[in-house]
Amino acid sequence: MNDDSRVLAQTYRYEVDEEAAEDPAYVAEMAPPSIPDYLRETYSWAYLHPRSLWLFEREWVVNLILWGNMNKLTNVVLDEMQLQPSSSVLQVACVYGNFSNRLASHLDKTQSRLSIVDVAPIQISNVEKKLAGQNNVSVHHQDSTAMCFVDGSFEETVVFFLLHEQPEEARRKTIAEAIRVTRPGGRLIFVDYHGPQRSNPMHYVMKPILALLEPFALDLWRQDLLSFMPAGINPEQLSTQLYFGGLYQKVVLDL
Numbered sequence: 667m668n669d670d671s672r673v674l675a676q677t678y679r680y681e682v683d684e685e686a687a688e689d690p691a692y693v694a695e696m697a698p699p700s701i702p703d704y705l706r707e708t709y710s711w712a713y714l715h716p717r718s719l720w721l722f723e724r725e726w727v728v729n730l731i732l733w734g735n736m737n738k739l740t741n742v743v744l745d746e747m748q749l750q751p752s753s754s755v756l757q758v759a760c761v762y763g764n765f766s767n768r769l770a771s772h773l774d775k776t777q778s779r780l781s782i783v784d785v786a787p788i789q790i791s792n793v794e795k796k797l798a799g800q801n802n803v804s805v806h807h808q809d810s811t812a813m814c815f816v817d818g819s820f821e822e823t824v825v826f827f828l829l830h831e832q833p834e835e836a837r838r839k840t841i842a843e844a845i846r847v848t849r850p851g852g853r854l855i856f857v858d859y860h861g862p863q864r865s866n867p868m869h870y871v872m873k874p875i876l877a878l879l880e881p882f883a884l885d886l887w888r889q890d891l892l893s894f895m896p897a898g899i900n901p902e903q904l905s906t907q908l909y910f911g912g913l914y915q916k917v918v919l920d921l
């Protein structure tokens with residue numbers, strides 16, 4: 667399936683089929699996604715307010731928030747990609763800074779394409795502007811918990827620092843959806859927070875910060891990512907590496 671037909675599949679979901687339009691559930695499913703409660707209630711300051719873009723849409727700010735690890739964690743994702751020529755790659759949710767531009771440029775070397783989804787219209791228009799110079803990117807207004815792509819649409823899927831922001835139910839759905847839209851034999855790369863050992867001073871610095879600002883993140887301190895994955899995913903399919911004394915993790919899932 668080429669990229670155009672995947673987008674058509676998405677477009678089809680938004681077309682109103684006259685018979686089905688009689689069914690309110692169907693129409694609700696076809697509508698563009700609304701902002702999830704957790705995003706509105708916990709993260710307006712970071713992603714929904716126009717001033718949040720002004721403040722956070724800078725590589726050095728994101729790097730500061732990640733204690734100087736932004737470049738390293740971006741490289742970690744690029745290094746894990748196993749791109750064939752003309753691959754399709756999905757980035758689930760926007761990321762401030764240079765991440766998406768670097769990913770798009772990396773994919774361009776193999777004539778591969780990047781699709782980015784996000785649930786917030788303000789983030790969609792921001793990423794469209796930010797990536798205007800890249801000709802291998804498409805941007806989609808979708809919710810990660812119920813994406814509109816057909817099964818197996820992508821060779822690789824990247825989820826960069828999204829899961830810690832979601833309550834457990836949304837996190838489980840996002841992971842299940844990311845797996846569904848990645849083809850058998852494909853690869854998923856998750857980078858996110860992880861609980862550092864108590865011997866790491868970051869344990870004591872970050873715990874109160876996350877508890878205050880990013881309460882769902884502490885789930886990832888307590889439980890392995892595997893525990894949020896659907897039944898049928900085996901530990902042998904996963905490889906995990908920790909960074910910065912265990913504050914960050916990369917989990918690669920081979921399907």
Ligand SMILES: C[S@@+](CC[C@H](N)C(=O)[O-])C[C@H]1O[C@@H](n2cnc3c(N)ncnc32)[C@H](O)[C@@H]1O
Nearest residue numbers: 713759760761762784785786789809810827828
């Ligand atoms: C990937 S996360 C955080 C990334 C990182 N902390 C950064 O520097 O931007 C932030 C993005 O996730 C998006 N997001 C949150 N919940 C989502 C959902 N259910 N579906 C799609 N996008 C979502 C937000 O709108 C926001 O643009």
